[in-house]
Amino acid sequence: MAPLVNIAGLSVAFSGVPVLRGVDLTLHKGEALGLVGESGSGKSVTWLAALGLLPRHAQVSGKVTLEGREILGAPATELDRVRGGRIAMIFQDPASSLNPVLTIRRQLCEALALHRNLQGIALKAEARRLLDLVGIPDAGRRLDAYPHEFSGGQVQRIMIAMALAGNPDLLIADEPTTALDATIQAQILELLSTVRRELGMALVLISHDLGVVAENCDRVAVMYAGRIVEEAPSNQLFADPAHPYAQGLIGALPPLDGPRRRLTAIPGTVPDPAKMPGGCAFAPRCALASESCGLAAPSLAPIADDRRVACIRAEASRRALLGIAAE
């Protein structure tokens, strides 16, 4: 099956400082992909760059294709059709993601008019339907309200409605629940998986919350310091992480069942993008690092049919983990 989106060698630098250092990622139709990593690892930048939403001073290189068509650096008119029409995006902070001085109707209808050519009564009916779909009560009346008259969870629902307005093939949800209360979080994630199922849309869920990703995604890519370090089906990644960083992330999670164990933290901090170590960026924090780790950055290589990892010590690290488990 031809991929929906293919990202190859995507790199981004802000005034000479690299923040994304060669990201390769493939996404198929209808698939739910989780993108995890610490803040600053490049999860959001990957997709902002792909859609041309980074500030002008960002230097972007690489390839991003949508069903085979290059969209990186595509002309503005073409990009405008892709944004919202093929690939929609919702953001972390719902409260400031909607324009405070325009009504919800105005902001929803804008997207509908752009991508669906709707007008008049049909436009209004569709706006209502979308608000109903995302679970805003009393949609007809609420259309004339302003963003500040809604709660954070409701605004995120409206953002989702707006994202669905163009019938996109892919929805990128950039930390959609980080700013919300735990109970609202669950509702929003539920809503996202419902609409995905119903509309057959692909979903990229960007999150630093492994639990959220595990529950909602088929496949997970782990990012560290501007690169993807491991990519695997969700269940395999959680059962048997290969990259020492992915192991560290999972080791830092409290287990829901089984005996209580001491949580392990990853020592050290993420390297400063301006002072990236040569070789593997994780090596300075890695217990298994050998001398050769510092020589060259490992490339993302397959270790199974559907798994890839960027670590020359991956085998050793999996053995070490299994050893610990056996003890």
Place this chain on the structure above:
Amino acid sequence: MGRYFAVRIGRAALTIVLVVTFAFIVLRLSGDPALMILGPEAPPEVLAAFRKAWGLDDPIWLQYLDYFGAIAKGELGRSMRDGRPAIELVLERIPATLALTLPAFFFKVAIGVPAGIYAALHRGSAIDRAVMTTAVAGFTVPSFVLALILVLVFAVQLGWLPSGGQDSWRHAILPITTLSLGGAAVLARFTRSAMLEVLGQPYIRTASAKGLPWRKVVTSHALPNAAIPTVTILGFMVGTLIAGAVVVESVFAWPGVGRLLVVAVANRDLAVVQCILLLVAMTMVTSNLIVDFLYGFLDPRLRAKGAHA
């Protein structure tokens, strides 16, 4: 909403009373109008008669009460120089001042706002830097220096335009230019920073992410938000329409309210000074009220607050 404005109107009235009171006290403490108008050589009995005639020998609190009593009856006093009602003197100067300040206001907005928007949209470009350098120069150079430079170049060196007076429309060009440049500079800088602030907001990214062409993102999403802070400074500029040209009118010998104020202060022509200050305070306060009203119109969040306040 009603209470929102009732509070603001009450505050506006208080502002006017404070301004008038302050001017009243300072003027009476800072010099003797009798001496200023009649001259130091005037015989003491003449000075005394003058003071008695104008009530200047009453205790200051009594003068103050009399003054407010007169205002309540709609009387703003008479000029001590020629005995004419102060309000008449001031009103007849207003058209001359407006002939400078209104076109200047127009040019400030017509130049400053687009320049600021353009600079913000092309941040870091050569044009942005040029606009900002000009803007900084424009408001750091005091208006009297700018006025003198313009006179030196266009009146003295080139001889294209007159250096002062009010005989034809050509006489208005240099004063209007002086007023416009400084104001346009302030507005350009202000608009630029308001725009930059707005362009960095997440909702601008949202608008782009839904496929809106950049031009529409700017016009329907950025500008309405950037208008909110810009209106503040515009309101302030409207407030200076009556007396914002004191310096420029003096340099160009333009017989407007500003020059009347300078002469009246020098002469301690109390009623005239107070009348002008009252008028200035009223225009300032009115334009602030208009700004408050516009905020409510431009920003639905404030509208809601007003309704609940």
